[in-house]
Amino acid sequence: MRLLVAALESELVAFPADLPGFDRLVTGPGKLQATYALTRALDAGEYEEIVVVGTAGAIDPRLTHDVYEVGTAIQHxxxxxDGIVGQHVSLPQRVEIGDGExxxxxxxHFVDDAEAVQVxxxxxxxxxxxEAYAYAWVAxxxxxxxxxxxxxSDRAQDDAHLSWQETVAACSAQLRDRIRRDYGV
Structure with missing residues (x-):
């Protein structure tokens, strides 16, 4: 059995309630909720794989409105x-996940301004x-x-929260198509 994970129900609107071969987990937004919910789920059951689906803001202008597989997660x-941004006092700076691109x-916090993107x-x-870093670390x-x-879902700049609200259903459909293609369900 696999565990299908999303932070928000809205990211799963294109998915059926019951997906063969998958249990479903909605964690809530943010690193703490993601860590807590995934830890509880993994403590209660055994899974061969965790498959996280969700939305993200693109801060690399070369990335288009498409689905990407994450290979590395960091905390920003x-x-x-020593005041070094992106490095935690006790957690690894980077969590390598796999062959993602x-x-x-x-x-x-929801990134929606150019200054934050520059940092x-x-x-x-x-x-x-x-949530991605938390999911990867717990896994x-x-x-x-x-x-x-x-x-x-957005460019993580001016009014990105409005873009997210407008595109989350379309993003869910893209993710559903990817799961269908990769897992045949």
């Missing part, structure tokens, strides 16, 4: 004791979200393989 809203920067982009990420602690698929 942490600073170590893009890195994602995770933080506990985050040098960390090496092409996408931003609010690693439990030794469960994870895939993170993100559909670009």
């Amino acid at each position: 809203d942490v600073t170590d004791i 893009v890195a994602i920067a995770t933080g506990d 985050i982009r040098p960390l090496g990420a092409g996408l931003v979200d609010m 690693g602690r439990f030794g469960v393989p994870i895939r993170i698929l993100k559909s670009v």
Whole structure:
């Protein structure tokens, strides 16, 4: 059995309530809720794979409104004791996930301004979200393989929250098509 994970129900609107071979988990937004909900789910059951689907803002202008598989997750809203942005005091700076084509920067706020993008982009990420690092870190602690698929919903700049609201259903449909293609369900 696999575990299909999303932060919000709206990211799953294109998915059937019952997807053969998958249990479903909606964690809530942000790193703490993601960590808590995924930890509880993995503590309660055994899964061969975690498949995360969701939306992300594109901070790399080369990324289009498409679905990308995440290969690396970092945190953009942490600073170590030396003041280095992107490095946590006790957690790894980067969590390697697999062969994905893009890195994602995770933080506990919705990125929607050019100044924030200018701070985050040098960390090496092409996408931003609010949960991927937490999901990847928890999966690693439990030794469960994870895939993170993100559909670009916005450009993480001026009024991105409005773009997200307008595109989340279309992003869900893109993600559903990808799951259908990759898993045959």
